[in-house]
Amino acid sequence: MPSEVSFSVPSPLGPRTVTVAYERTGAGEPLLLLHGIGHHRQAWDPVVHILAAEREVIAVDLPGFGESPALPDGLTHDLSTMNAALGGFCTALGLERPHVAGNSLGGLLALELGREKLVRSVTALSPAGFWTQPERRYAFGVLAAMRRAARGLPLPLVRRLSRSAAGRTLLTSTIYARPGRRSPEAVVAETLALAHAAGFAETLRAGVRVRFTDDVPGVPVTVAWGTRDRLLPRRQGVRAKQVVPRARLVRLPGCGHVPMNDDPALVARVLLDGSRPLVGSA
Template sequence: MTATVSFTIDSPLGPRTATVAYERKGAGEPLLLLHGIGHHLQAWHPVIDILAAEHDVIAIDLPGFGTSAPLPEGVPYDLATVAPALGRSALPSASSAHTSRATPSAGCSPSKSGRMNLVRSVTALSPAGFWTEAERRYAFAALLTMRAGARALPVPAVQRLSRNAAGRAALTGTIYARPSRRSPEAVVAETLALRHATGFENTLAAGGSVRFTDDVPGLPVTIAWGTRDRLLLRRQGVRAKHTVPGARLVRLPGCGHVPMSDDPALVSRVVLDTARSASPVTV
């Protein structure tokens, strides 16, 4: 069941109140799940029950996506703003957290989260920031094309397309390697989420400056890349390993950019293995 939480953000215009939607399930140490740009927390539904068997799982609709309200006027959609906001909003009763993210240019990077002591481990699924300028332009063009299509298609057309495998591939093949595994209802919902994502343009603009750095010593970091990622090509994973040499680089065979429904068991195992490698909580 989706709930909401409000929190205060420090902005150049003074304190502002923001609200995000989230789902919470399971028990144990907290595990925070962040979706990618244009998506919503339901992207994690294929794996959330598996993860919740070991963790208190918190899946968030980032500000301006899904059912979360946009950030207040004047508040930037950058990591310096969003990272501490997530710490205050999603983990009000948690002493520590693991963060897993599947995002091109949205959410918290390992470096930002680690520096702010918000997390104890990170699993980054095809993260942004390891691209060349040409690769960044290609990814942004692909995302903008998906956004334009989602906004242009009438809802009845989206519903018709979602009823067969070819239509689901046309709507979501950019981010899934196996779009036929998505249910018609899920494809309709995520297409509409992309259409109505009020934070899309601002988040995409902020994502142009995302660059990962290796400044999280001692923090377990796994960078996982789908071998059939059509948005952020898998060679960027090699650059990620060079940039963060202490990270574990994992290939996800047969998976696309958003791999949770392509191979739920594999993605769950990668996330849980990283979480288990974190130092125990001390009280």
């Protein structure tokens, strides 16, 4: 069962209370894990036990996703609000400049936290925000179609499909290069998470205007991209390196958009290396 923490975030209508669900395990320097749009903290399950041997791992359900409620009235699911919410979360948990790793939307948020000097290091796996407009429209169209499918499929059918490798491929091959490796229970849970994500539509709308164009000076940055990413093509990693020239750019051979499940050992090593400043500050 996750823990919950509530804290205050400023808004144009005055302070608002935000509640976030999270899980915390392991020992060592703190490492905050941020998932992608429509996903939940369990996206990191394949690597958490490896990371926890060297880090205190805090896996978060972003506001409006997983078991975290949507942002209250007066707050919107845009980057500045999410920065404030994640900063408030870290303060509430006593995390002073943790390391942060994120995937997709979470990767973009991790880079934003790095740009604001709120974290010690950033590892971004296929981060959003380095797209051209056609690439963004394609990705958002795919995400919207995945959301419609998740909301339209009856739960008994999702459960039945998840029992076979072919069914898991049908449900998740857009984000996993090796969907057969995902457990049936995980596929059902993440399909439900996508269907019920209260923050999905507003986050997608806010993303129309998003591009990451600033360097992240003074913070070690690693950007890693799966060679089989079907949602955000790996050429976007080259653009990320151009924007953040001191970043370490890493290929994840055979991995898709959500690489933690495709190659847990490789991804865990990249995350651990990225949170070792002397290694991550190429």
